[in-house]
Amino acid sequence: MPGYLLEMTNITKRFPGVIALDHVNLQVEEGEIHALVGENGAGKSTLMNILSGVYGYGSYEGKIIYQGEECKFSEIKDSERKGIVIIHQELALVPYMTIGENMFLGNEQGGKYRVDWEETYRKADQLLNTVGLRESSRTLIKDIGIGKQQLVEIAKALAKNVKLLILDEPTASLNEAEARKLLDLLLQLKEEGVTSIIISHKLNEISYVADKITILRDGATIETLDKNKDDISEERIISGMVGRKMVDRFPKREDTTIGEVNLEVKNWTVYHPLYAGRKVVDNVSLHVRKGEVVGIAGLMGAGRTELALSIFGKSYGLNISGSIFINGEEVKLNNSRQAIERKLAYISEDRKGNGLILSNPIRENITLAKMDKVSSHSVIDGNAEVIAASEFVEKLQTKCTSIEQPVGNLSGGNQQKVLVSKWMFADPDIMILDEPTRGIDVGAKYEIYCIINQLVSEGKSILMISSELPELIGMCDRIYIMNEGRIVGEVSKEEASQERIMGQILKTSKGV
Amino acid sequence: MDRAKDILKKNTMLIALMIITIFFALLTGGTLLVPRNVTNLIAQNGYVVVLAVGMLMCILTGGNIDLSVGSVVALVGALAGTLVVNKGMNIWLAMAICLGVGILIGAWQGFWIAYIRIPAFIVTLAGMLLWRGVALIILGGLTISPFPENYLNIFNSYIPDVFGGNINIVSIIIGFLICVVYCVIQIINRLKLRRKGYSTEKPITTVIKTAVICIAIMVLSYTLARHEGIPAILILLGVVVLIYSYFTKKTVPGRYLYAVGGNEKAAKLSGINTNKVLFFAYVNMAFLSALAALMCVARFNSAAPTAGTNYEMDAIGSCYIGGASAYGGIGTVAGVVIGAIFMGVLNNGMSIMGIDSNVQKAVKGLVLLAAVAFDVLSKKRGKTA
Numbered sequence: 001m002p003g004y005l006l007e008m009t010n011i012t013k014r015f016p017g018v019i020a021l022d023h024v025n026l027q028v029e030e031g032e033i034h035a036l037v038g039e040n041g042a043g044k045s046t047l048m049n050i051l052s053g054v055y056g057y058g059s060y061e062g063k064i065i066y067q068g069e070e071c072k073f074s075e076i077k078d079s080e081r082k083g084i085v086i087i088h089q090e091l092a093l094v095p096y097m098t099i100g101e102n103m104f105l106g107n108e109q110g111g112k113y114r115v116d117w118e119e120t121y122r123k124a125d126q127l128l129n130t131v132g133l134r135e136s137s138r139t140l141i142k143d144i145g146i147g148k149q150q151l152v153e154i155a156k157a158l159a160k161n162v163k164l165l166i167l168d169e170p171t172a173s174l175n176e177a178e179a180r181k182l183l184d185l186l187l188q189l190k191e192e193g194v195t196s197i198i199i200s201h202k203l204n205e206i207s208y209v210a211d212k213i214t215i216l217r218d219g220a221t222i223e224t225l226d227k228n229k230d231d232i233s234e235e236r237i238i239s240g241m242v243g244r245k246m247v248d249r250f251p252k253r254e255d256t257t258i259g260e261v262n263l264e265v266k267n268w269t270v271y272h273p274l275y276a277g278r279k280v281v282d283n284v285s286l287h288v289r290k291g292e293v294v295g296i297a298g299l300m301g302a303g304r305t306e307l308a309l310s311i312f313g314k315s316y317g318l319n320i321s322g323s324i325f326i327n328g329e330e331v332k333l334n335n336s337r338q339a340i341e342r343k344l345a346y347i348s349e350d351r352k353g354n355g356l357i358l359s360n361p362i363r364e365n366i367t368l369a370k371m372d373k374v375s376s377h378s379v380i381d382g383n384a385e386v387i388a389a390s391e392f393v394e395k396l397q398t399k400c401t402s403i404e405q406p407v408g409n410l411s412g413g414n415q416q417k418v419l420v421s422k423w424m425f426a427d428p429d430i431m432i433l434d435e436p437t438r439g440i441d442v443g444a445k446y447e448i449y450c451i452i453n454q455l456v457s458e459g460k461s462i463l464m465i466s467s468e469l470p471e472l473i474g475m476c477d478r479i480y481i482m483n484e485g486r487i488v489g490e491v492s493k494e495e496a497s498q499e500r501i502m503g504q505i506l507k508t509s510k511g512v
Numbered sequence: 513m514d515r516a517k518d519i520l521k522k523n524t525m526l527i528a529l530m531i532i533t534i535f536f537a538l539l540t541g542g543t544l545l546v547p548r549n550v551t552n553l554i555a556q557n558g559y560v561v562v563l564a565v566g567m568l569m570c571i572l573t574g575g576n577i578d579l580s581v582g583s584v585v586a587l588v589g590a591l592a593g594t595l596v597v598n599k600g601m602n603i604w605l606a607m608a609i610c611l612g613v614g615i616l617i618g619a620w621q622g623f624w625i626a627y628i629r630i631p632a633f634i635v636t637l638a639g640m641l642l643w644r645g646v647a648l649i650i651l652g653g654l655t656i657s658p659f660p661e662n663y664l665n666i667f668n669s670y671i672p673d674v675f676g677g678n679i680n681i682v683s684i685i686i687g688f689l690i691c692v693v694y695c696v697i698q699i700i701n702r703l704k705l706r707r708k709g710y711s712t713e714k715p716i717t718t719v720i721k722t723a724v725i726c727i728a729i730m731v732l733s734y735t736l737a738r739h740e741g742i743p744a745i746l747i748l749l750g751v752v753v754l755i756y757s758y759f760t761k762k763t764v765p766g767r768y769l770y771a772v773g774g775n776e777k778a779a780k781l782s783g784i785n786t787n788k789v790l791f792f793a794y795v796n797m798a799f800l801s802a803l804a805a806l807m808c809v810a811r812f813n814s815a816a817p818t819a820g821t822n823y824e825m826d827a828i829g830s831c832y833i834g835g836a837s838a839y840g841g842i843g844t845v846a847g848v849v850i851g852a853i854f855m856g857v858l859n860n861g862m863s864i865m866g867i868d869s870n871v872q873k874a875v876k877g878l879v880l881l882a883a884v885a886f887d888v889l890s891k892k893r894g895k896t897a
Binding site: 368 | 704705762774785842
C-alpha cells in the first residue's frame with residue numbers, strides 16, 4: 001500500500017536470554033501522529049531505538065523501509081540525516097550550555113574551524129518562536145523548567161529538518177498546562193507536514209492527538225487501531241495492552257497464616273532531593289502483616305522506588321514527613337544502618353548500581369549488610385564467613401564456580417540470588433523487594449518466587465514492587481496501586497485483575 | 513598449562529619485579545644485590561612503602577589520591593626538627609606530638625573530603641600548597657640539622673650481633689624464626705580448612721609457595737647478615753605492612769574500604785557509614801605521612817624545606833604498579849609493597865649504572881605506564897579468552 005512514510009516489518013531483536021521484540025510490524029503514514037502503547041517492557045523503546053539507529057543494522061532481524069527505500073542505520077547520525085529524530089524520556093541537554101548551543105550541538109553553524117554564533121542564535125530564536133517558547137536562546141538550559149526543556153528538544157529536532165519525530169513519554173514529567181501545550185505543538189507540526197510517533201501511558205492524551213494507535217505486548221504487535229475506523233476508547237486500549245493469557249507461572253503457596261501488622265507507614269511524604277517543592281511521594285499510608293506478600297503496582301516514575309528507599313532509613317529524598325510503626329511501635333529510621341537493625345531490608349531494583357559490589361566475591365557480598373554476624377570486635381572470622389556464604393549459595397542454588405567468584409561474572413539471575421542472599425543473611429522481618437525479577441529468565445523468576453513463598457511461610461513480611469502486573473497478581477495477597485506519588489487504590493488477591501489495576505492507574509493520571 | 517597460566521596472571525607484577533631485578537643485577541655486574549646495596553635499598557625506600565600503604569587506603573575508597581603527602585612529610589619533618597633539635601625536647605614526646613599533628617592534618621582534610629564532599633583531588637591539592645607553606649614558615653626557609661644521636665639510632669641502627677664474627681648470626685636466626693612461624697601458620701590454616709571440609713589447594717602448591725617465600729626470607733636475612741644485620745627500619749616496615757595487611761584482609765572496617773570503593777551506593781544501602789570510611793582513609797594517610805616524615809629526617813639527618821617533594825607520586829606509582837585499580841575497590845597491601853620495591857629497584861639500579869637523573873625520570877614515567885598497561889592488557893585478554 002502506497003503512502004507509508006515508514007514501514008517496519010518483522011523486526012526481531014534478541015538480548016542475551018530474552019527476545020525483546022518478536023516479529024513486530026509498524027506502519028506509519030506520512031503526516032499522521034502515531035501512538036505506540038504498551039506496558040513497561042512491552043518493547044516500545046527497543047523498537048524506537050532500532051528505528052533511530054541506537055541498535056544498529058545487523059543487531060536485529062527484519063526490514064525498515066523509510067520513504068520507499070530500505071534503511072540500514074548503524075548509528076543515530078544515519079537516521080538523523082534522513083530526518084528521523086528521537087527525543088528520549090531522559091532529556092539529552094547539557095545544563096551549563098545555552099539553549100542555542102544545545103540546539104545546534106553536533107550540528108554547529110558556520111565553518112569547520114569557526115562556529116558562527118550570530119547565525120546560531122538567530123536561527124535558534126526563530127525556531128524557539130516556531131515552538132512557541134518565549135525565552136532567549138542565550139539562556140542556560142539549567143535555568144528553564146523541564147517543560148520548556150522539552151520544547152527546546154523539539155526545536156532542536158526542527159533544526160535538523162525533522163520529517164519523522166519520535167517522542168518517548170514526552171509528557172511524563174510535565175504538568176497539565178505544559179503537556180497540553182506540547183500536544184498542541186505536535187498538532188501544529190502535523191499541519192506543517194511533520195510525522196510523529198509518540199510513546200505514552202496517558203491514554204487521554206493519546207486519544208487527543210493520535211490518528212492511529214499501535215499496541216505492543218510482550219514484544220509483539222497486537223493490533224493497530226485507526227481513529228476513524230475503530231473504537232479507541234480507553235477500555236479498548238487497556239484490554240489490548242494487558243490481554244495476555246495467564247499461565248501457571250507462579251508456585252503455589254502453602255497456607256500461611258497472616259498475622260499482626262508488622263510494618264505500618266502513615267502519611268508518608270517525600271520531596272525530590274534536587275527540585276525543591278516537588279513531591280515524589282505524597283501522603284502515602286500502607287501496612288504489611290506478618291506472613292503477607294503485599295504488592296505495589298504502578299508505572300515507571302510513580303514514586304514506588306522512592307517510597308521504598310525513603311522508608312529504608314531515609315535513603316532518598318528531602319523533608320520526609322510521616323511516621324513508621326514496626327510491630328506497633330513508632331520508630332525513627334535515619335539511616336540504612338538503623339533500618340537494618342530494625343530488621344528491615346531493601347532489595348534494590350538496580351542490582352548492579354545499588355545492590356551488589358561487582359568487583360567483590362560472592363562471599364563478601366553476602367555478608368556485607370550484617371558483618372557483626374561473622375566478626376567479633378571488628379575482626380572477621382574467615383571460617384564463619386565461608387560457612388555462611390556457602391550455606392546461602394547452596395540454599396538458593398546459585399550457580400557459580402566458587403564463593404570466591406566476583407559477582408560481576410555471574411548471570412543476572414544468579415546475581416539476583418546473591419542479592420537476595422545478602423539480605424536474607426541480614427535476618428530481616430520485613431523485606432522490600434524492588435523489581436525482584438527484572439531482567440532475569442523465566443526459570444530464575446520461578447526460583448525467586450519460591451524463595452518469597454519460603455520467606456512468608458517463616459512469618460516474614462514482603463513488600464513487593466513490580467512493573468509486571470501478572471507477577472503481582474500471581475504472588476500478592478494484597479496490592480496497592482500507586483500513581484504520581486499517591487496510593488490511588490488497593491485491591492485484594494480476589495479482586496485483582498490487570499484491567500482493573502491498569503484502569504485505576506490510567507484514570508488517575510493527570511492528563512490533559 | 514592452564515594452571516601455569518593462571519599463576520602467571522595472578523603474579524604478573526611479582527614476575528616483572530624479578531625480571532627487572534635480574535636485569536639490573538646483570539647490568540650492574542651484581543652490584544645491585546651486594547649486601548651493602550640491599551641494606552641501602554631498604555633504607556632508601558622505606559618511606560615509599562609506608563606512604564604507598566596509606567595511599568592504597570585512599571585509592572581503595574574509589575580511586576581518590578592524596579596529593580598532599582609530600583608536603584605533610586615536609587611539615588612534620590620541620591616540626592620534628594624544631595622540637596628535637598632546636599627545643600631539645602624528649603625525642604619520644606616529640607615523636608608523639610609529630611604523629612598527633614599528622615592525625616590532625618588528616619582530620620582537617622578528611623572533614624572536607626568526607627563530610628563536605630569536596631573532591632579529594634582538590635582538597636589535597638590545596639593541602640599540598642598549604643602544608644608546604646606552613647613547613648617553610650616553620651623552617652624560615654632554612655634546613656635544621658644535625659639530629660641527636662639517640663634519635664638517629666631509632667631508625668638508622670641495626671639489630672646487634674651477640675656472637676661477633678663476619679656474619680650477623682642473630683639476623684639469620686630471626687630470619688629462620690620468621691620462616692618457622694610462617695610455615696606453622698600455613699599448616700594450621702590448612703588443617704582448619706580440612707577439618708571443616710573445605711577444599712584446599714593442592715598440597716604441592718602450598719609446599720612450593722611456602723618454600724619460595726621461606727627461601728626469599730632466608731636469602732634476604734643472609735644477605736643482610738653479611739652487612740650489618742637487619743636494619744631497625746626493616747622491622748618498622750614489617751610491622752606497618754603486617755598491621756595493614758591484617759586490617760584490609762581480616763577486619764570489618766578494612767572490608768568496608770573495599771565496599772565503598774567497589775560501589776559506594778550499595779555500601780551505603782548496606783548500612784555502612786561511607787563518610788566515616790572516607791574520613792578514616794585520609795586521617796590514616798596523614799598519620800602515615802607523619803611516620804614517613806620521622807623516618808626521612810632520620811635518614812637525611814636534617815629537616816629541609818624541600819623534603820618530601822614528589823613523594824606522593826612515588827606512593828601513587830607504587831599503588832598502580834602494584835595492581836590497585838584506579839577506580840577503587842581493588843588492590844592489596846602485598847601488591848603495593850611489590851610496587852614500591854619495583855620502583856626502588858628501578859631507581860637504585862639506574863643510579864648505580866650512573867644514568868643521568870633527568871633520563872632516570874623519563875624512564876620511570878615510561879616504566880610506570882608500561883607496567884600498568886601490561887597489567888590492564890593481560891587482564892583484558894583473560895576476559896575475552
